[in-house]
Amino acid sequence: MEIDQLKQSKIFKSTIILLALLIFGLLMDFFVMPWFVDLGDEKEMPDVVEKNANEAKNLLEKQGFTVIMADSVFDASFEAGMVVEQMPLAYSTVKTGRNVYLTVSIGERPIIMPNLFGISPRDAELKLNALGLKLKATLGSYSDLYPDGAVISQSFPQGQQIKKNTAITITVSFGEKPENRTIPNLIGKSYSAAKQRLEQLGVSIDKVEYEESTSYLPDTVLKQSLKEGTSITEDTKLTLTVSKLESDSQDN
Structure with missing residues (x-):
């Protein structure tokens, strides 16, 4: 009796062990192994260069990648916020879940505004052009600090970051303001300069008349109604006669 009971007990234990191994094998086959296989899936890396960084991040994360914003660089070829470079490279075969490193543009490198005070307009223009900037306009004003012809102000302060172009x-100095103002000689100057x-x-132009001329470029002052040296008062006005091409018609 005792021997039979021992045999039955061993058979029962063996059956339990076999069932446990069978269940373990089924679990491994249907649940655990597919999970490991999925971790090793390979995919083609999408191309996110020239895409907005947020758009690129969303696209990569939807495909199971981890996105790391690795660097930001100045780049005139890409708008600020656009992906300049990715690693791994686009279209390479990679494992799902791996890190993707993105380099993002912060736009064109700004230019530092130079100091133009005290130099001539020509030197100022050359200095600006060398930095990729342009001279828009030249104004004039009297100055007790700077000599005639020297720059006395600029539209952006020295050191300010500004965009290319x-x-x-x-503003250029006329020198010290004279106590007695008189009409200058304007003949031969361009109308805009005059x-x-x-x-x-502080003198107003009362009228502009046009006269045909083959000797002067268009818009050159030919005559002025007040002679050079005439004292200027608060209500001083004058008429200018300006050249035009033959058969040219302009409104006064």
Whole structure:
């Protein structure tokens, strides 16, 4: 009896062990192994260069990758916020779940505004052009600190960061303001230069007349109604006669 009971007990234990091994094998086959296989899936890396960084991040994460914003660089070829470089490279075969490193553009490198004070307009223009900037306009004003012809102000302060091709306006000194203002000689000057000079002197242009001329470029002052040296008062006005091409018609 005792021997039979021992045999039955061993058979029962063996059956339990076999069932346990069978269940373990089924679990491994249907659940555990597929999970490991999935971790090793390979995919083609999508191309996210020239995409917005947020858009690229969302796209990669949806495909199971981990995105790391590795660096940001100045790059005139890419707008700020666009992906400049990715690692791994686009279209390479990689494991799902791996890290993808993105380099993002922060736009074009800014230019540091130089100091133009005290130099000539020509030197100022050359200095701006060398940095990729432009001279937009040149104004004039009297100055007790700077000699005639020297730059006395600029539209952006020295050291300010500005974009390439920004147009800069400068103001140039006329020298010290004379106590007795008189009408200058404007003949032979361009109309725009004559107008600017008169504005600085507080003189209004009452009228502009046009006269055909083959000796002067268009818009050159040929005559002025007040002679050079005439004292200027608060209500001083004058008429300018300006050249035009033959058969040219312009409104006064």
